Amino acid sequence: MKNDETNELxxxxxxxxxxxxxxxxxxxxxxxxxxLVCKVLGEKGIQNVALLDASISKKGDxxxxxxxxxxxxxxxxxxxxxxxxxxxxxxxxxxIAELGTLVQADADANVDQRLCSTLVPIxxxxxxxxxxxxxxxxxxxxxxxxxxxxxxxxxxTGPSRTSDIERVLTIGVHGPKQLVVVFVDEETGxxx
Amino acid sequence: MxxxxxxxxxxxxxxxxxxxxxxxxxxxxxxxxxxxxxxxYNFKEISDNIAxxxxxxxxxxxxxxxxxxxxxxxxxxxxFRAMTGDDAKKxxxxxxxxxxxxxxxxxKSMVSEEILLNKTLMAEGMDVQETDLGEWIxxxxxxxxxxxxxxxxxxxxxxxxxxxxxxxxxxxxxxxAELVKTARVELRKSFIEADMGISGANMAIAETGTLIMLTxxxxxxxxxxxxxxxxxxxxxxKLVPEFEDATHILQALPRSATxxxxxxxxxxxxxxxxxxxxxxxxxxxxxxxxxxxxxxRKMYNDEKFKKTFQCIRCASCLxxxxxxxxxxxxxxxxxxxxxxxxxxxxxxxSEKDAQNPQNLCLQCGKCSEVCPGKLDIPQMILxxxxxxxxxxxxxxxxxxxxxxxxxxxxxxxxLRMASVAQKPFTKGQPVIRHLPMFLSGLTEKKSLPAxxxxxxxxxxxxxxxxxxNPKGKIALYAGCLIDFVYPKIGEGVIGALxxxxxxxxxxxxxSCCGAPATYMGDRSNARKCAxxxxxxxxxxxxxxxxxxxxxxxxALKESFKELLHDDPALATRAEELSKKSKDFSKLLFDxxxxxxxxxGIPMKVTYHxxxxxxxxxxxxxxxxxxxxxxxxxxxxxxxxSDRCCGFAxxxxxxxxxxxxxxxxxxxxxxEESGADVVVVDCPGCLMQIxxxxxxxxxxVKVVHTAELLLEKRKVKENRKK
Numbered sequence: 001m002k003n004d005e006t007n008e009l010x011x012x013x014x015x016x017x018x019x020x021x022x023x024x025x026x027x028x029x030x031x032x033x034x035x036l037v038c039k040v041l042g043e044k045g046i047q048n049v050a051l052l053d054a055s056i057s058k059k060g061d062x063x064x065x066x067x068x069x070x071x072x073x074x075x076x077x078x079x080x081x082x083x084x085x086x087x088x089x090x091x092x093x094x095x096i097a098e099l100g101t102l103v104q105a106d107a108d109a110n111v112d113q114r115l116c117s118t119l120v121p122i123x124x125x126x127x128x129x130x131x132x133x134x135x136x137x138x139x140x141x142x143x144x145x146x147x148x149x150x151x152x153x154x155x156x157t158g159p160s161r162t163s164d165i166e167r168v169l170t171i172g173v174h175g176p177k178q179l180v181v182v183f184v185d186e187e188t189g190x191x192x
Numbered sequence: 193m194x195x196x197x198x199x200x201x202x203x204x205x206x207x208x209x210x211x212x213x214x215x216x217x218x219x220x221x222x223x224x225x226x227x228x229x230x231x232x233y234n235f236k237e238i239s240d241n242i243a244x245x246x247x248x249x250x251x252x253x254x255x256x257x258x259x260x261x262x263x264x265x266x267x268x269x270x271x272f273r274a275m276t277g278d279d280a281k282k283x284x285x286x287x288x289x290x291x292x293x294x295x296x297x298x299x300k301s302m303v304s305e306e307i308l309l310n311k312t313l314m315a316e317g318m319d320v321q322e323t324d325l326g327e328w329i330x331x332x333x334x335x336x337x338x339x340x341x342x343x344x345x346x347x348x349x350x351x352x353x354x355x356x357x358x359x360x361x362x363x364x365x366x367x368x369a370e371l372v373k374t375a376r377v378e379l380r381k382s383f384i385e386a387d388m389g390i391s392g393a394n395m396a397i398a399e400t401g402t403l404i405m406l407t408x409x410x411x412x413x414x415x416x417x418x419x420x421x422x423x424x425x426x427x428x429x430k431l432v433p434e435f436e437d438a439t440h441i442l443q444a445l446p447r448s449a450t451x452x453x454x455x456x457x458x459x460x461x462x463x464x465x466x467x468x469x470x471x472x473x474x475x476x477x478x479x480x481x482x483x484x485x486x487x488x489r490k491m492y493n494d495e496k497f498k499k500t501f502q503c504i505r506c507a508s509c510l511x512x513x514x515x516x517x518x519x520x521x522x523x524x525x526x527x528x529x530x531x532x533x534x535x536x537x538x539x540x541x542s543e544k545d546a547q548n549p550q551n552l553c554l555q556c557g558k559c560s561e562v563c564p565g566k567l568d569i570p571q572m573i574l575x576x577x578x579x580x581x582x583x584x585x586x587x588x589x590x591x592x593x594x595x596x597x598x599x600x601x602x603x604x605x606x607l608r609m610a611s612v613a614q615k616p617f618t619k620g621q622p623v624i625r626h627l628p629m630f631l632s633g634l635t636e637k638k639s640l641p642a643x644x645x646x647x648x649x650x651x652x653x654x655x656x657x658x659x660x661n662p663k664g665k666i667a668l669y670a671g672c673l674i675d676f677v678y679p680k681i682g683e684g685v686i687g688a689l690x691x692x693x694x695x696x697x698x699x700x701x702x703s704c705c706g707a708p709a710t711y712m713g714d715r716s717n718a719r720k721c722a723x724x725x726x727x728x729x730x731x732x733x734x735x736x737x738x739x740x741x742x743x744x745x746x747a748l749k750e751s752f753k754e755l756l757h758d759d760p761a762l763a764t765r766a767e768e769l770s771k772k773s774k775d776f777s778k779l780l781f782d783x784x785x786x787x788x789x790x791x792g793i794p795m796k797v798t799y800h801x802x803x804x805x806x807x808x809x810x811x812x813x814x815x816x817x818x819x820x821x822x823x824x825x826x827x828x829x830x831x832x833s834d835r836c837c838g839f840a841x842x843x844x845x846x847x848x849x850x851x852x853x854x855x856x857x858x859x860x861x862x863e864e865s866g867a868d869v870v871v872v873d874c875p876g877c878l879m880q881i882x883x884x885x886x887x888x889x890x891x892v893k894v895v896h897t898a899e900l901l902l903e904k905r906k907v908k909e910n911r912k913k
Contacts, residue, residue, distance in 0.1 A: 119380075164326035173375065
């Protein structure tokens with residue numbers, strides 16, 4: 001486990017995310033993350049998943065691990081597979097503790113990153129625990145400090161929602177109905 | 193004045209239980225969730241920051257636009273500046289035709305509603321789908337959004353199910369989760385098939401050329417991910433100078449709009465991003481940004497309306513508006529609704545279109561209190577009213593009434609005559625319960641008070657003032673209601689101030705403060721009233737000028753200065769009067785208050801904050817302290833104590849059908865408090881609330897703070913025999 005400050009940030013993130021109907025986990029290593037993801041997929045009865053490989057999933061050998069459970073793993077042709085896939089796994093760049101928010105900010109604005117996290121009904125987001133940022137203000141400063149603002153920066157806070165009919169909150173409109181966030185303490189390097 | 197057709201729309205809206213139910217439920221829940229969302233955050237600091245960055249952008253607009261264009265172009269965007277809505281539509285149509293576009297998806301854009309873009313595209317045979325659920329529903333139903341943030345708030349699930357059934361040619365059950373699922377499936381097809389996406393933005397960052405969108409459903413993300421052509425249609429007021437300036441708006445917009453800490457999605461787009469083309473290749477999409485003026489610059493160049501640039505379109509002004517809550521958005525007639533909408537309609541549509549809806553503003557000021565952009569919406573609406581009044585003149589009956597009011601002798605002799613003439617209506621009682629025929633709307637929900645037999649100006653001469661150790665002299669400004677309807681309040685004021693060591697004088701030449709003219713947009717009569725009173729009150733000769741009517745006090749302190757700013761001699765006198773004028777509760781408090789005391793007889797009271805006293809003058813702790821210093825008084829706070837009572841001067845005459853339900857809510861809150869007495873500091877509120885209680889709950893009494901002191905402290909036994 002990391003130092004107290006990280007623990008505190010994680011605690012805040014988790015509390016905020018759970019307030020908006022997200023699920024939150026934290027593990028030590030990429031391997032453990034893979035095992036946890038397999039378990040989650042199993043519990044949700046998932047038969048196929050779109051996996052956009054990144055540092056955590058590579059290190060944790062997600063593709064093999066998940067396939068061994070008898071679940072089909074798509075690792076390319078995302079434009080064709082994501083509209084039908086039952087879940088998507090991506091890694092995000094930052095997490096904002098203040099709000100329970102994930103931040104996608106790939107330097108190359110990879111479109112697959114968005115397909116695998118938006119079209120699928122269940123989004124599993126992997127995030128390196130060290131990339132937790134305390135506040136929105138610091139996050140904006142971090143993004144501003146990048147060599148250039150990425151073409152697409154996406155904040156994700158919980159699943160997609162609407163209250164457009166009679167002000168009744170309904171989860172899952174155009175985006176995912178479920179958001180599962182897995183923090184990984186082990187340092188695996190940059191997202192890509 | 194509101195015309196007949198407009199009145200009809202209001203009565204239709206009031207008759208729509210669904211609408212009133214939904215708006216009412218939302219309004220109540222909104223206040224709580226907004227407060228909760230801001231917990232631990234400094235709203236004032238956030239709104240100061242927003243006002244700062246947005247006002248900077250407003251006053252450097254050309255620079256902002258140039259900078260934005262340069263930054264976005266460097267990142268590969270094509271930036272187009274549209275002067276008018278037609279320019280924007282023409283540009284979009286050209287892009288669409290050049291690319292042989294058949295299917296368009298849109299994610300929420302009020303700007304495209306403003307210019308009726310869908311109609312143009314559909315006329316060219318294109319399939320255009322709104323993708324925000326609320327907007328899609330409204331589109332399928334062939335209607336307009338009734339709220340900036342919640343477009344379909346006026347519809348029930350049953351109505352939505354009917355709309356879906358009609359569109360999809362199969363039966364849809366009125367089950368919200370199922371309806372949402374259907375929308376997901378249907379719109380997913382549209383997203384996948386779309387050749388082009390059109391979206392609005394909540395912010396455009398000049399420094400980096402970045403566009404920022406906030407959505408909850410994910411339609412903004414999909415619109416900027418799937419179609420290989422993307423056009424952002426953005427009003428120039430969305431410009432923000434630097435990237436990190438967006439932080440302030442991100443902190444406020446979701447909290448003020450829906451009481452969320454942050455929306456599910458915030459998407460920031462800088463230049464074209466890769467997209468899949470129909471042949472399966474991935475390359476940068478075709479990416480256009482239209483910065484649209486369409487009347488905006490005219491609004492920002494107008495000194496009185498410049499601050500509209502600071503609006504972040506959160507719609508919190510709608511959500512707290514007592515009038516909006518009753519009638520909803522469609523009554524406003526155009527795309528932008530509520531208070532801010534009325535102003536936008538005035539500039540972006542036409543002055544004519546705004547003429548009716550501007551009447552709906554009560555001038556209660558609640559919207560200014562919650563506005564994260566620090567806009568004074570009521571003041572701007574008043575300015576519109578003035579301009580309409582100056583340009584078109586007021587209807588004869590109104591004009592006549594105001595001409596009479598600004599002629600002191602005529603007005604006062606009419607009032608004296610009225611105290612005799614009203615007898616057939618009062619039937620010997622102190623209130624008028626019924627008025628004949630066309631005036632009956634006025635007394636449907638409340639009784640009107642009778643004009644006093646002896647006006648205060650005559651009572652005053654009979655009051656013996658006993659001042660020990662005199663400290664100075666105070667001029668009493670009575671105002672019409674105290675002078676001619678509630679002279680007792682004046683007696684209470686004198687009693688309390690005498691006790692503080694001040695002699696009170698009553699300058700005879702005083703007359704109406706001009707507020708009725710001001711709020712009806714008749715500046716010339718308001719000005720006459722200002723001059724008359726400045727000359728009569730001679731503030732130079734006294735220590736203070738006291739008024740026990742916050743609307744009058746506001747006139748003495750603020751309006752006179754503003755009305756006379758172009759006349760140096762009078763402006764100096766207005767300034768002097770402004771400095772010396774205080775509302776009764778505030779003055780008594782500032783003089784140290786009365787020594788705690790009173791008859792000690794238990795009395796359960798609740799306090800109603802008048803709009804002018806609380807929001808214009810920031811006075812609300814002072815009267816409470818005065819009350820609790822009175823022995824026997826037990827103060828119980830009612831719910832929403834600072835919510836308008838619905839009187840709002842001539843409003844209750846113009847819109848009795850709105851004033852009535854607003855009053856009913858106040859009466860309900862009073863009743864729920866369990867108090868026996870309602871204390872107010874404004875004779876207007878007194879008249880409104882006592883009129884309502886007289887009909888519905890005559891056991892509860894309403895008194896002015898000064899009257900309560902008179903009663904509980906027995907300082908009244910000083911009348912000359």
